[in-house]
Amino acid sequence: MANIAAQRIKREFKEVIKSEEVAKCAIKVELLNDSYTELKGEIAGPPDTPYEGGNFILEIKVPETYPFNPPKVRFITKIWHPNISSVTGAICLDILKDQWAAAMTLRTVLLSLQALLSAAEPDDPQDAVVGDSIKKILKCPHANSDCDDKIKRLVDMGVEDHQARVALSSYNWDLERATEQLFS
Structure with missing residues (x-):
């Protein structure tokens, strides 16, 4: 050096x-x-x-x-x-x-x-999937507890927290579609 x-x-x-x-x-x-x-x-x-x-x-x-x-x-x-x-x-x-x-x-x-x-900057992400997920979480159409409940349900099925968040946010927090994507 x-x-x-x-x-x-x-x-x-x-x-x-x-x-x-x-x-x-x-x-x-x-x-x-x-x-x-x-x-x-x-x-x-x-x-x-x-x-x-x-x-x-x-x-x-x-x-x-x-x-x-x-x-x-x-x-x-x-x-x-x-x-x-x-x-x-x-x-x-x-x-x-x-x-x-x-x-x-x-x-x-x-x-x-x-x-x-x-101070996350989701509009300038290093990880685009997480950036999009954060933006969707902030715009979650339901109360945050509803989003947390959906994440918990997937985690209880054996899905890792990160994967659950990505799947849910990818399908606009539709639990059924996220579950299909994860287990198909």
């Missing part, structure tokens, strides 16, 4: 570990090897969101060109979020792409990812 990148990431790593602000937000980072090129991040689900109470593991790869290029970050923990791929964990967040600035830090990235969990 280039010397400037190694020095910078070591300093930022220590900043994250020692920061009271970061500790309050339940954000952690640890080394996966001694070269500071691969880190494991962890963020807690923000309060008052569907992610509250969850801990989400992140893979962080620091390029030799850091801080001039952003770290490569992806979710290891499976998550149902329109801006995070439910398959690969890839993240759609501007600061990890074209809005990255060398003044940003590892701490900025972790706090931004936690904020992303509070």
Whole structure:
């Protein structure tokens, strides 16, 4: 790893570990090897969101060109979020792409990812199926408890929560059609 990148990431790593602000937000980072090129991040689900109470593991790869290029970050923990791929964990967040600035830090990235969990952008999804599902959930023609009941019925039949949501939202929350699609 280039010397400037190694020095910078070591300093930022220590900043994250020692920061009271970061500790309050339940954000952690640890080394996966001694070269500071691969880190494991962890963020807690923000309060008052569907992610509250969850801990989400992140893979962080620091390029030799850091801080001039952003770290490569992806979710290891499976998550149902329109801006995070439910398959690969890839993240759609501007600061990890074209809005990255060398003044940003590892701490900025972790706090931004936690904020992303509070403010999904279904109109600019990484995972189009989840983005469409979220939009349909928000437009669910029935009370949310009705949607939850339909999801629970499918889960009780052995369908995973994510699959139930996708099937229901794909068929405009028609339980019979979603069930046919899942079991045909």
